[in-house]
Amino acid sequence: MTTLAAADSHLRGRHTKGRLFSWLLGAMTCFGIVMLLLLLVQVLRQGASWLRPEFLTRVASRVPEKAGVLPALVGSIYTIVITALFAVPVGVAAAIYLEEFAPRNRLTRIIEVNIANLAGVPAIIYGLLGLALFVRLLHLQRSLVSGALTLGILVLPVIIIASREAIRAVPSSLRQAALAVGATRWQTVWHHVLPAALPGVLTSVILALSRAIGEAAPLIVIGASAYVPFCPRKLTDSFTALPIQIFTWAGLPDPKFQNVAAAGIIVLLALLLTMNAAAVIIRQRAGSKLKW
Amino acid sequence: MVSPTPSADAQPVTPQTGAAAAVDVVLRCEQVSVSYGEKAAVHSVDLAVEAGRVTSFIGPSGCGKSTLLRTFNRMNEFIPGVRIDGRVLYRGQDLYARDVDPVQVRRCIGMVFQKPNPFPKSIYNNIAWGPLINGMVPRAGRRGYLDDLVERCLRGAALWDEVKDRLDENGLALSGGQQQRLCIARALAMEPEIILMDEPCSALDPRSTQRIEDLIDELRGRYTIIIVTHNMQQAARVSDKTAFFYVGELVEFGDTDQLFRRPREKRTEDYITGRFG
Numbered sequence: 155m156t157t158l159a160a161a162d163s164h165l166r167g168r169h170t171k172g173r174l175f176s177w178l179l180g181a182m183t184c185f186g187i188v189m190l191l192l193l194l195v196q197v198l199r200q201g202a203s204w205l206r207p208e209f210l211t212r213v214a215s216r217v218p219e220k221a222g223v224l225p226a227l228v229g230s231i232y233t234i235v236i237t238a239l240f241a242v243p244v245g246v247a248a249a250i251y252l253e254e255f256a257p258r259n260r261l262t263r264i265i266e267v268n269i270a271n272l273a274g275v276p277a278i279i280y281g282l283l284g285l286a287l288f289v290r291l292l293h294l295q296r297s298l299v300s301g302a303l304t305l306g307i308l309v310l311p312v313i314i315i316a317s318r319e320a321i322r323a324v325p326s327s328l329r330q331a332a333l334a335v336g337a338t339r340w341q342t343v344w345h346h347v348l349p350a351a352l353p354g355v356l357t358s359v360i361l362a363l364s365r366a367i368g369e370a371a372p373l374i375v376i377g378a379s380a381y382v383p384f385c386p387r388k389l390t391d392s393f394t395a396l397p398i399q400i401f402t403w404a405g406l407p408d409p410k411f412q413n414v415a416a417a418g419i420i421v422l423l424a425l426l427l428t429m430n431a432a433a434v435i436i437r438q439r440a441g442s443k444l445k446w
Numbered sequence: 447m448v449s450p451t452p453s454a455d456a457q458p459v460t461p462q463t464g465a466a467a468a469v470d471v472v473l474r475c476e477q478v479s480v481s482y483g484e485k486a487a488v489h490s491v492d493l494a495v496e497a498g499r500v501t502s503f504i505g506p507s508g509c510g511k512s513t514l515l516r517t518f519n520r521m522n523e524f525i526p527g528v529r530i531d532g533r534v535l536y537r538g539q540d541l542y543a544r545d546v547d548p549v550q551v552r553r554c555i556g557m558v559f560q561k562p563n564p565f566p567k568s569i570y571n572n573i574a575w576g577p578l579i580n581g582m583v584p585r586a587g588r589r590g591y592l593d594d595l596v597e598r599c600l601r602g603a604a605l606w607d608e609v610k611d612r613l614d615e616n617g618l619a620l621s622g623g624q625q626q627r628l629c630i631a632r633a634l635a636m637e638p639e640i641i642l643m644d645e646p647c648s649a650l651d652p653r654s655t656q657r658i659e660d661l662i663d664e665l666r667g668r669y670t671i672i673i674v675t676h677n678m679q680q681a682a683r684v685s686d687k688t689a690f691f692y693v694g695e696l697v698e699f700g701d702t703d704q705l706f707r708r709p710r711e712k713r714t715e716d717y718i719t720g721r722f723g
């Protein structure tokens with residue numbers, strides 16, 4: 155008869171292995187968190203004292219003490235709003251179509267694979283596309299709307315892929331229930347599938363927009379200006395955005411501009427956090443009504 | 447809709463001589479075969495379902511009962527690669543004819559699923575939604591009409607007394623058995639002529655099962671019910687007619703009494719006496 159108390163050496167070995175791995179995983183997690191904290195601390199140390207109210211209301215300047223972030227902040231907010239207005243309807247619609255309506259054939263599969271590939275294309279390539287398409291072909295100039303549309307195309311694959319994931323996660327029993335009482339495909343999607351997928355879709359949208367708001371490369375390619383002393387008023391105004399402004403400051407020879415750049419980073423992070431918080435709140439509101 | 451003939455219940459129908467004229471067939475399968483891609487699931491089934499009766503489908507797992515049931519309200523369509531041959535006639539009209547709209551089919555032929563699947567909406571809206579989206583609710587006096595409808599359907603599904611004070615609660619907050627009755631109420635709201643039930647009690651405890659069986663008994667005569675079940679006693683208790691399937695074929699179809707007492711086929715006998723399946 156085997157005794158339960160004394161574990162044999164083999165079992166002890168297995169326990170040791172298990173502990174080893176949990177330690178290893180914990181250590182990896184810590185590494186990630188420590189790196190993030192270091193980054194945050196560094197940025198806060200450099201920038202916090204430069205983050206005065208005037209910093210938020212002034213325009214860029216050659217003098218570090220007088221430099222402000224207002225045009226970049228407003229530019230970023232406008233850009234992201236226009237990006238969202240363009241990319242969210244198009245992306246979610248595409249996701250719905252692919253998931254609920256598209257015939258399962260080779261063409262659909264080719265499209266799906268390509269969307270997945272597009273999500274991995276470097277941002278700068280999208281900048282070149284935006285330059286050719288919006289700036290040159292459509293004559294939208296190096297403007298707010300060109301930048302926003304470029305970012306929109308950049309995040310479209312991410313929105314489509316993640317929204318499809320959310321739509322697919324809706325149990326098919328719900329669709330069947332709706333169809334069985336004589337709903338059309340569209341009624342089923344609109345009344346049941348979309349509301350159920352909404353929390354996931356929102357998460358995907360926020361993730362995508364968070365990516366867009368931090369992008370500098372494509373905007374630089376399409377020619378967003380580094381120095382804009384005013385806030386954009388029209389869609390066709392030239393503009394700048396936070397990442398570009400930060401990038402410009404960080405490249406200036408005067409070491410004080412490093413602190414200005416850090417203050418800009420704090421503003422960008424605050425904007426990101428606000429967006430994410432909004433997403434969490436909306437998600438909880440929507441999610442609390444749904445469960446199965 | 448043609449109302450079912452109550453006279454058929456009055457006298458015992460003998461299978462062979464059977465008063466053929468009095469039999470009101472609401473659904474007829476003619477050489478129905480269904481396959482999923484290369485894989486055949488139902489072979490050449492001929493079957494006539496009588497109006498107002500409860501018909502049960504029995505047979506071992508994987509013999510095609512659910513598949514055949516889903517052909518009756520065209521729910522098979524959403525499975526990629528499915529192929530349906532033969533004709534399914536509902537009151538003489540081929541359900542798969544070109545000009546037939548599957549949405550219209552599902553309005554007349556309701557379905558209750560194996561796992562209760564209420565909408566994540568209020569109890570009230572679970573029932574009101576079907577008639578609303580189908581434009582069955584008159585514009586004037588909409589609220590009153592719906593209130594009546596909800597009460598009637600919940601009473602019809604023997605659920606009213608348990609939920610009448612909490613119609614605004616989420617349908618998912620009910621117990622499994624209550625959810626299943628809510629799903630039946632939801633089906634009743636469409637005033638279908640036929641209700642298909644695919645193992646409606648398989649996720650329920652004996653008491654809830656009892657209630658659903660009682661409910662089926664009450665619905666008999668007013669609705670035509672086709673129920674798939676793995677529970678032989680249940681088939682014997684609730685159904686007037688029983689069809690026994692075996693690997694995609696309809697082996698035997700007849701009055702429930704006769705099929706369980708004196709099966710004509712050896713395979714039926716083996717199955718109902720528990721020798722295989």
Ligand SMILES: Nc1ncnc2c1ncn2[C@@H]1O[C@H](COP(=O)(O)OP(=O)(O)OP(=O)(O)O)[C@@H](O)[C@H]1O
Nearest residue numbers: 482485486487506507508509510511512513514525
């Ligand atoms: N969606 C599907 N795709 C491919 N094959 C399927 C699908 N659904 C069912 N089948 C196959 O068709 C056959 C019949 O399945 P069906 O679900 O109709 O059986 P059933 O009699 O309802 O079984 P159970 O009693 O276990 O519910 C099975 O062999 C099954 O593997």
Ligand SMILES: [Mg+2]
Nearest residue numbers: 511512513644
């Ligand atoms: Mg089944």
